[in-house]
Amino acid sequence: MSIGKVRFLKSLNIAFLCLGFSIISGFKDSSRSSPTEAFKPHMQSLYVSLTKLIAFALVDEDKLTDSQKKTIEAQILNLSQQAEEVRKIAKFSDKSHEFLAQELERNARLSYSNFRQGKISQARFFITDVANTCYSCHTSRQGETDSSFASNFNKGVDISSFDLLARARFFTLSRQFELAEINYEKLLSSHASSIDELVNVDPILEYLIVSIRVRHDIKKSLEFLKSIVSKNYPEVVKNDLRHWIVALEQNKSIQANESSLTVAKDLVSKARELSEFPADRSGMVQYILASKILINHLAKRGVLQSELAETYFELGRCERIIGNKLFADESSSYFENAIRLAPKTDLARKAFSRYEENIVSGYTGSSGTSLPEDERTKLSELRKLAY
Template sequence: MLLVVGSLAAALVLSAPLRAETPERADDTRARMAEIFASMQVLLPLSVDEAAFAAPENREKVRRALETLSANADAMATHARGDDAGRRYLGRSLRDDATRALARYDEGRPENAAFLVRQASENCVACHTKLESPGDSPRAVHFVAETDLAKLPLAEQARLLVATRQFDAAETALERLVTDPETPPSKLLPAITDYLVVAIRVKDDPKRPIPTLEKVAARADLWQRLREDIEQWIRSLRDLSTAKPAANDLAAARERIERGRALVPYPADRAGLVDSIDASRLLHRFLDSGTASKRDAAEAWYLLGVTEAETARGFWVSQAEIYLETAIRTDPKSPSAEKAYALLEEGIVLDYSGSAGVNVPHAERQRLAELRRLIDAP
């Protein structure tokens, strides 16, 4: 079993894009990711079966996998290249999830630990959907289908297929989900968002979702605004399908964002979703090239924060704040830094506002104060 897990992990890592890194750093990253994947391959199937996850005969295996997951996620975050804020953030997030899961497990709360393990896979999804994929992992083809993970709802299976770099299977699963008449309209938006992220950002294939979304738009039970949004996404996908390759990714991303904003009648509207996802694809590629000036990189991080806020569909992992903070730290004197600060401050205040008033934690106030000092420093 360990040999299978190890070879599976290696296959997953070898198919992961590790661009703009020195050979030594890339080797270290692959080694860390191999350990992370090996741990997840042990934990995920057990997490579906509460009795198996809590069974005494599995205790040592579960504890060892959680400890390994936490240690290697922390190491990956610590050794991420200096400009890779996203990987540092996701590494820390994965470490924290694993540490909390281990604490709950040791407290005799295996159901909480199992939940945290499944949620931790959101970090893998976020990492694997940043850049265009060089291909699916050949050895993880049947991992979800042939384990207890197949018992999960289709939406969760699709997320785990992305986490294990099975993008073709993930697209197929999401197509089944969104075209199933039993899927209520209220569940369509997160599934379609995941589907478009894989199709546009990972596969760079804006044509594939068009017939699927046409079927969804034909449903009689959609509310009017949702139908209008889906119809707009279809038009935007057609435009992307015929667009010429970008000569300058940053300039093209600006154009995509402005085009998406022109479609939006009010801030929470989703008509510009396709343009935001494609803009994020261009921005990730631009930053990954390692050729950006400080000012351009700051703008790219700021725009990524904007697109992440518009496209993020889950509550567990959202990178908007780290992107905005990175924009400020990259070039505090740039126009993008001031805009990033305004958006970051607003988001933090709103996050901690409620019926009892505004209660921003001390650590968050300190973070904002430090960033403000960087911008205002002579």
Template sequence: MNKKAMFMTRLFLLLFLISHVCLAADAKKTTGDQKTEARAIMDGVYDSFVKVIPYVYSDEKNGGLLLKDSQQKVELLKNLTDISDYFKSARHVEYFQRPGFRPSLETINHHMDDTIRSVKNDNFAFAQKRMKALTALCISCHSQLSESASQNAFGTAINKAKRETFDSDFAYANYLFLVRRFSDSEKYFDLAIEKALKENQEHELYSSLRKEISIHTKIAFNVKQGNQMIARFEKDSRLPPLAKSSLMSWKKSLNKWKSFNPKKVKSIDRFIKTYLAPLESEKGQTAGGEHDVTLLVASGVLSKYLNDHPKTPLAPEILYWLSIAERRLSNTYFFSLSDLYLKDCIKLYPKSRFAKKCYTEYAENIEFGYSGSSGTDIPVEEKQELERLKGYLK
């Protein structure tokens, strides 16, 4: 296994180990027995997922091997089913039924059912995408935890995980990022960037820069520190043109947010109309990165508002815009939750005018995702999912 694969393997396992604590965090009435049961369930998930990892990050050739070796397919299905069964046996904490936390256990269960169905139908490419998306469910949980909850949730994991147990500064930085030790993670991302510049490792370079800017926009919102981060690297002659261009774009955008204070947002409706609605007409143009900072800030503001106001009538609209932000940012900042936000928008708020917009967005994403030089080839199970979601609309 090469170094990159080893890192992704360890990172994925850490995500699953960490995510089980989310089931108990912030739930004041959770008993010791429930916590013990949750840990036992996630230990089972961990044991089964170890055996699934080779398929999660393999290339398409390994997917073809499943068709040639029926025993491998049987083994993969067994482990995916075990993971699904463990999740279904978990006791879900009411706190995570809030719209901002759905992706939740219920979502994971539906997600696993679809994944298993895809493997059974020999649609490995689709199953692989779903297995990768599981990481997003974990990130969605613990990136939204309050500071007190995150300290309780990640304390044990933080104490056990030291730098020497990771293959690289990049791997350790990502771990610290996931457990919300943002100041420490930035230090190690800086080290990873220096190494990436020396060794021309573009993946680690871009990923590290993007994680750092996300800390200072979506997560902590500190324009001053964001500009300080950019200043550390913007004049480095080793920077590839695209990286330099991204830094300049972020710097320009950050300056527009200098007087903004997310804690003083009194009207989320006005916030959406001011910062996001203008992007509606140029939604397809956000891929250039010029709106990254706006989307990151908006994603942080909307997520927090939805968690603080789970019964807001603006929930479907917020889910729609969170989806739009995730769609652009997923491949470069986080794993995508875009489709899951759209599904919740449709299922939870079918009477909302945004439900139809969410369905249209989801259908277009699916059509685009399965279009190629040979035309559009949407899997049967995804067509069935489209029909199921359409049935919710009023």
């Protein structure tokens, strides 16, 4: 087995282990939200299937027996069926959760269809995307409390073979955010990441999302960034750190429950002023804080539809910058909602141009792949709504 494949399967195995915990604990506690009870049986069934699929990640596809293939197919089918039920129930949640549930269902369904066609590696790929979708969900907003369920269950899980990044992601997926933050800090203090990982995998951004957006640990994050800015990082990383330290100093008084659209828009404006070129990340802290405030704003009662449209548009702008290419991209969903809430307006047209760019570049890019028919249909629909 090649080194690349070993690394891939190792990360996939971790995703399988983590995902069982993340699915069960990914929504609010049932004492606060009765719809969670509807999710429970489907999430528990998903968990059972995924734990049985761990072996799938560890066996070369040419060594899978017919019996193993039948077991795998049955579990992926169940995964797909349960994800479809979760998608149906999530229609009654907010638009972000609804989008992520759609991604969950899509990836589970594609995993099953690829496995049925004998495309084993593609099936594994889409199951990894299921785990990535759960990671996106858990880091999209402030966490209420760490999951006691996962904390108790994880006592029986041996993570000694996980590297620090895998541990940090494991604890994030299982909603143990304090431990996730600790492991990200250990990783970033230890130089365990290569230059390639720092730039392309981006554990510093993952740390900021967990520490600021999920835990609202601004002062602790500030002190930690100060402690690592002098380390032997590439200059491009040091430059980001210096900007982020200043931003945290300037915004450390923002409260966890801040929900003002005006405050969020001001942060986005400051972030855009700092960005001298498209890939400039100088304003990342402002974007993360703004996204957190905008999510809080959506939860308020009595918000005018025009204001909701503006909130979704600003969220789309934030998520376009924050979004990690490994995880689910929510920005297109936010732009779509802005268009539907404010049709035939300047805002809708601005949202459509960004939505169109996301979709077209996502499918074509350098590969030259054409847009699927369903995406063409939706683009046409949204264009008519915008113009």
